[in-house]
Amino acid sequence: MTHTTTIAPAATPTREDLLARFEPVFARTADGAVARERRRDPPFEQVRQLAESGFTAVTVPVEFGGSGARPSDLFALLVRLARADSNLPQLLRAHFAFVEELLLDTSDDLVRRGLWLEQVAAGEVFGSASRGGVPPGGGRS
Structure with missing residues (x-):
């Protein structure tokens, strides 16, 4: 006789669950925000x-290590x-634009996509930068 076990997929968290989960991080973030702004501290x-809390991977699907939240939930979290x-x-x-492009x-x-999503779920944060309109290698005289 063969016995198989089926693992049910994790349920997508509700907006209320997500807000409760990240509220402590938001509270710590609020501490000193005005002072950081005045000092121009990054x-x-x-x-x-x-x-580390998983906020930056909140829309990454569960199978890649994220929370699988909906975009509308992300926007509610960003407002908070x-x-x-x-x-x-x-x-x-x-x-979040990079994550959305992947999604x-x-x-x-799909292998490349999965590798990027796993990096986001592991805590990597991606951004963008510019050099104020100066083309690469085109320094000012």
């Missing part, structure tokens, strides 16, 4: 805490984060 520690520190949703904009990717390269 919020490195706050971004690290958000990544903005109340704690209005700089952070803007700072994370490129990161919408319909190419056949």
